[in-house]
Amino acid sequence: MSPNTQERATLGQNRENLRQHNLSTVLRLLHEAGSVPRSHLTSITGLNRSTISDLVGELVSLGLAVESEAVTGGGVGRPSLVVAPSQNVVAFSVNPDIDATTVGLVGFDGKVLQRMRYPTKIQPTAAESLQVAAKLIANLRSKLAPGTLIAGIGIAVPGQIRVSEGVVRYAPHLNWVEEPVAAMLAQQTGLPTWVDNDATAACTAERRFGAGIGTNNLVYIHAGSGGIGGGVVVNGRQMRGATGYAGEVGHIQISSSKIKDYSGLEGTLEALVKRDDLLELFKIDNATDEELEIEIIKNKDPKAHKVLMQQIADTGRAIGVLATIFNPQSVVLGGFLGTLFRFDGEHMIQSTRQSSLKSAQDGLLIKASQLGTTAVIVGAAELPFSAVLANPAQAKLTKVATKR
Amino acid sequence: MSPNTQERATLGQNRENLRQHNLSTVLRLLHEAGSVPRSHLTSITGLNRSTISDLVGELVSLGLAVESEAVTGGGVGRPSLVVAPSQNVVAFSVNPDIDATTVGLVGFDGKVLQRMRYPTKIQPTAAESLQVAAKLIANLRSKLAPGTLIAGIGIAVPGQIRVSEGVVRYAPHLNWVEEPVAAMLAQQTGLPTWVDNDATAACTAERRFGAGIGTNNLVYIHAGSGGIGGGVVVNGRQMRGATGYAGEVGHIQISSSKIKDYSGLEGTLEALVKRDDLLELFKIDNATDEELEIEIIKNKDPKAHKVLMQQIADTGRAIGVLATIFNPQSVVLGGFLGTLFRFDGEHMIQSTRQSSLKSAQDGLLIKASQLGTTAVIVGAAELPFSAVLANPAQAKLTKVATKR
DNA sequence: TGTCATTTGTTGTTTAGAACAACAATAGGC
DNA sequence: GCCTATTGTTGTTCTAAACAACAAATGACA
Secondary structure: OOOOHHHOOOOOOOHHHHHHHHHHHHHHHHHHHOOEEHHHHHHHHOOOHHHHHHHHHHHHHOOOEEEEOOOOOOOOOOOOOEEEEOOOEEEEEEEEOOOEEEEEEEEOOOOEEEEEEEEOOOOOOHHHHHHHHHHHHHHHHHOOOOOOEEEEEEEEEOOEEEHHHOEEEEEOOOOEEEEOHHHHHHHHHOOOEEEEEHHHHHHHHHHHHOOOOOOOOEEEEEEEOOEEEEEEEEOOEEOOOOOOOOOOHHHOEOOOOOOEOOOOOEOEHHHHOOHHHHHHHOOOOOOOHHHHHHHHHHOOOHHHHHHHHHHHHHHHHHHHHHHHHHOOOEEEEEEHHHHHHHHHHHHHHHHHHHOOOHHHHOOOEEEEOOOOOHHHHHHHHHHHHHHHHHOOOOOOOEEOOOOO | OOOOHHHOOOOOOOHHHHHHHHHHHHHHHHHHHOOEEHHHHHHHHOOOHHHHHHHHHHHHHOOOEEEEOOOOOOOOOOOOOEEEEOOOEEEEEEEEOOOEEEEEEEEOOOOEEEEEEEEOOOOOOHHHHHHHHHHHHHHHHHOOOOOOEEEEEEEEEOOEEEHHHOEEEEEOOOOEEEEOHHHHHHHHHOOOEEEEEHHHHHHHHHHHHOOOOOOOOEEEEEEEOOEEEEEEEEOOEEOOOOOOOOOOHHHOEOOOOOOEOOOOOEOEHHHHOOHHHHHHHOOOOOOOHHHHHHHHHHOOOHHHHHHHHHHHHHHHHHHHHHHHHHOOOEEEEEEHHHHHHHHHHHHHHHHHHHOOOHHHHOOOEEEEOOOOOHHHHHHHHHHHHHHHHHOOOOOOOEEOOOOO
């Protein structure tokens, strides 16, 4: 039940792998592009027309793709049939947070179909959160059309995850330690379940459907109420590191300051750029990103402005360090950091310039997140979808029973 | 003539790709392990016995591998034939530096067969350096046994490289700008030529034959007279970034210090840890790493000791930042940094602990380089070898003419 | 409006490369 | 010396992609 089947050493390749790889390639193209003419599939993959015909046929018979009528008006010659990911395939997302649990229903094309947020007590246990999630999922599931194929459940948790085991190693804000959440929810729902870090999930979503479309080298930084997390894509693949804890971009030291972050490290990005500091200055507690952004824009207090500009400069500094190391195509800023960028992006870029090599700045794009708060939901659903994409023919989809 | 053929989008896969991939896999195993019994090849690759037989047969007929007699004593059953990379395959390495150019002859098993260092004037032009290199190569080439297969030439340059174009974008210490060195040397020698950054090359060498064997996530940091460079391996592949300038680990900001590095950035690793500073304190100018290490060990001056310990602490800090970001299996320290680690590794590790997340520290190994100064030579030779490994059947090897 | 060139889908055939099966070769254990 | 276990070899089978020939559908143009 590991979503990183693609991580396996791809040593020997036999005919079976070949077919699996080609099916996977075609399905992935559909998943990411939404819908593609068959003729494009042949040119992109370099495979023969008849081979594409065969592959698409298999995907259709698996219920993963649909062929719609040819769209005319694309130049001379016979119009090509358009292939699209099946609207019948869905996945559930779960995002446990400190005061509520959110559950989403996501289509195979990456669109959020439903979304429900259910408040819990502060710092719920894993069992409590997952029980809420299981109930919401059961609710959504009962309304699914007969014949719908469920790919599974993806859980996005703010903390360190052992992805291959489906275990939350440590989630400081939730105070969860060594919780086998994937197995717990799989048992309650009967659906295959995966778990990953929330920022990593959001990163995947932005890369496939948001601000990072088409980039193979991407740095994503997200700031929420629970500190700063992130994700990095290198050579087109999520960077996970030797033990799965790579990409902790919030905890890089960028200054000699003695201020500590939530993990006790001094002078890190997370220590210097704190959403709570601004909330305090504005004398509000508990605000959505939207509310905070309005507050920031209408602010007149010079003291608050100074703090704001310092946070923007520090963020730029961290981006500079990351750009120097990763030389990415773009840096995507999620949550509160997106707000800072929108407020004074030029100031942030200035600061980036001072802490990065010129070569890393050429062509570097800094952008605010495109998917916003849905990124985590979409990204979590990519976990079950990834399993389907990795091996379409063998994917174990759960079919919603036909009404009788 | 790009060595990163493996970078190409591996979209559609046909039968040809399949064969190429399997040939490549087997040859790569031989290249990295030196010699492997055929039975191991079957179990590692998962391919059928008869398929391995066929693949090895093709590699042997291509002159890339040899089959030696079965080695008895490995348990019951018929002993397996041992396959090894051919001793007939070689590559040349070139390493232009500020006061000399080094040329090496490297075997297909990664062993340095010959090495020649030829002094030049200070800051030679690219043409001057390459002329020296071409002469040394011609010299070595004339002594090669008839029938030897030459894979090509790999040039390792201290600077920023556009690998796919074979161009040195900017090498500050040599004062080279936009030099098409690969084409220049290819024209002079008639051999296919590649170029890469010297630290990147050393990183590859350490990963395949040195301190990083078997690791898929590795950070390599090298300090020489010309600043601090490095290389990072993520998911088993060299990290190159969007435009090829990734992995500049010497230029990450780790302090608020105003001291600048060679690129004008403040408070970076390269700004704080300078080999020259120690040479100055010891009142020597121009020393090999070995000489400097002796000087460091016999040092009694408390002032020098303090600087030394500060440099060790700063190095640890940078390692901490990198470990938090990359979560590598190991960090390998080359050149002068290896010296610092050997002098007081415990102090360095202490400093690392204070600037990295606990999760990144678990199981993290910090090591000094194993290949030392030969790493660059071996790594540069990997450039032509990589082309052979990527597509053994199509590799264009140059055969040394039979004497007549 | 009809013809033609162009592109794509379809179907039956070919082919390459890996798997498979049967057998021979060679080792250690008893 | 016989047995078992493992590996190499050879001829056959099988599968997935390519290929070839033809049908279908479009736009361009006279």
